[in-house]
Amino acid sequence: MGQEPARHHNLLIRELEAIASGENDRLMVFLPPGSAKSTYVSDLFPPWWFCRHPRSTVIAASHTAALAQSFGRRTRNRVSSNVNVLGYGLRRESTAARNWLTTAGGEYIAIGVRGSITGRRADLGIIDDPVKSQIEAESSVNREAILEWYRSDFYTRLKPGGRIILVMTRWHEEDLGGTLLNEMEQGGDQWRVLKLPALAVDADDPLGRAVGAPLWPEWEDAEAIARKRRALGERQFGALFQQDPRPKGTSFFDEADLLIEGEPIEMPARVDSVFATMDTAIKTGTKNDGTGVIYWGLTNNATRNPPLVVLDWDIVQVQGALLENWLPSVNDNLELLVRATGARMGSLGVQVEDKGSGTILLQKARLRNWDAHELDSKLTAMGKDERAISVNGNVSRGDVKVTRHAYDKMTTYKGRSANHFRTQVFRFQIGVKDQADDLLDCFCYGISFALGDPDGYGA
Numbered sequence: 001m002g003q004e005p006a007r008h009h010n011l012l013i014r015e016l017e018a019i020a021s022g023e024n025d026r027l028m029v030f031l032p033p034g035s036a037k038s039t040y041v042s043d044l045f046p047p048w049w050f051c052r053h054p055r056s057t058v059i060a061a062s063h064t065a066a067l068a069q070s071f072g073r074r075t076r077n078r079v080s081s082n083v084n085v086l087g088y089g090l091r092r093e094s095t096a097a098r099n100w101l102t103t104a105g106g107e108y109i110a111i112g113v114r115g116s117i118t119g120r121r122a123d124l125g126i127i128d129d130p131v132k133s134q135i136e137a138e139s140s141v142n143r144e145a146i147l148e149w150y151r152s153d154f155y156t157r158l159k160p161g162g163r164i165i166l167v168m169t170r171w172h173e174e175d176l177g178g179t180l181l182n183e184m185e186q187g188g189d190q191w192r193v194l195k196l197p198a199l200a201v202d203a204d205d206p207l208g209r210a211v212g213a214p215l216w217p218e219w220e221d222a223e224a225i226a227r228k229r230r231a232l233g234e235r236q237f238g239a240l241f242q243q244d245p246r247p248k249g250t251s252f253f254d255e256a257d258l259l260i261e262g263e264p265i266e267m268p269a270r271v272d273s274v275f276a277t278m279d280t281a282i283k284t285g286t287k288n289d290g291t292g293v294i295y296w297g298l299t300n301n302a303t304r305n306p307p308l309v310v311l312d313w314d315i316v317q318v319q320g321a322l323l324e325n326w327l328p329s330v331n332d333n334l335e336l337l338v339r340a341t342g343a344r345m346g347s348l349g350v351q352v353e354d355k356g357s358g359t360i361l362l363q364k365a366r367l368r369n370w371d372a373h374e375l376d377s378k379l380t381a382m383g384k385d386e387r388a389i390s391v392n393g394n395v396s397r398g399d400v401k402v403t404r405h406a407y408d409k410m411t412t413y414k415g416r417s418a419n420h421f422r423t424q425v426f427r428f429q430i431g432v433k434d435q436a437d438d439l440l441d442c443f444c445y446g447i448s449f450a451l452g453d454p455d456g457y458g459a
Contacts, residue, residue: 270341
């Protein structure tokens with residue numbers, strides 16, 4: 001590589017040597033992005049492993065077959081270009097990144113997590129990044145599928161005495177790493193765990209760092225890490241860089257992100273446009289479901305205002321059949337906000353979730369030329385957790401603020417007087433069912449509509 005290993009690299013190398021020697025047979029590696037963990041585990045270690053176990057088989061898995069083959073290609077090329085150093089080379093027919101053979105009798109197999117390994121046996125199994133994203137990690141269906149693949153396909157392919165290295169980002173308490181750690185406490189496989197957060201968190205740091213000290217200051221100092229922390233927000237930073245998934249039941253959105261120095265902002269004197277997002281009752285005619293609406297101010301020039309501001313909100317219990325009588329008042333409120341904020345492009349109308357009574361409402365709005373529009377179906381088809389995750393970056397970066405009016409407003413809903421916007425948005429918890437979410441949905445829809453999100457929905 002032409003580079004001197006950093007302190008944490010030397011610690012990782014020692015753990016890998018223990019795997020190769022048989023001193024240890026189970027290793028978990030939890031390090032932040034950019035720390036070169038995959039370089040050492042998935043790129044450099046397999047060729048070195050084959051030097052010591054020339055007739056062995058390595059199965060290397062990643063969240064997609066493409067990523068696994070990328071590792072396989074780099075490792076194969078490293079073997080090909082270092083024959084004199086390694087003492088072995090590639091068999092002539094070994095051209096595929098997904099499966100190649102060494103002249104000493106070794107075999108390397110690259111697969112995607114949940115891919116088939118039928119008929120193959122491994123002396124060493126490497127799983128590097130089994131989960132693609134936080135959204136995937138939050139899905140219990142995906143987590144269970146990965147665990148089932150690990151147990152039924154991957155684990156059963158190990159030869160007697162086979163060894164495993166797991167490298168991953170800890171997105172969720174019950175992800176593959178978390179589940180295996182819990183099983184270890186119950187007497188399951190015993191793992192060596194190398195966990196090195198980007199910023200040291202306690203006095204027992206494996207590198208002896210002081211609390212708050214960066215992992216690799218020559219590469220990324222504390223100030224650069226703090227900048228990422230502000231951009232990502234505590235939840236994503238905790239998972240990606242500290243390897244500490246926020247427990248289920250913890251509030252997802254940080255209220256401070258919508259404030260400036262702990263205070264809401266005043267009503268902006270000038271924005272580019274205003275619009276509303278509406279989440280209607282699930283079923284028409286029911287008196288138990290709520291309809292929420294949030295009014296927004298959008299500014300394209302971020303030097304003048306925050307990009308997106310919650311101007312006002314409302315939540316009511318209106319029977320589905322009567323929503324058409326309520327919609328004109330929403331448009332009227334938008335026109336009042338156009339004047340109050342000097343919106344130079346006027347109103348963009350009401351963006352309505354096309355579900356339940358919202359479908360009927362949109363149909364009637366078209367017949368009567370009301371300013372109501374259907375939200376992107378890809379966005380509304382996402383689960384609540386996914387939508388919240390997709391807009392969290394915008395919130396964490398400070399792109400969204402709330403006015404004092406919206407922050408202080410109190411209304412009575414279902415017999416309870418409260419600021420229902422703050423209650424629903426700032427108490428929302430990932431992975432918890434049966435939460436009040438009418439205004440939460442409006443909140444996530446509005447951010448995606450105005451600012452877009454990583455999957456391209458919205459602006």
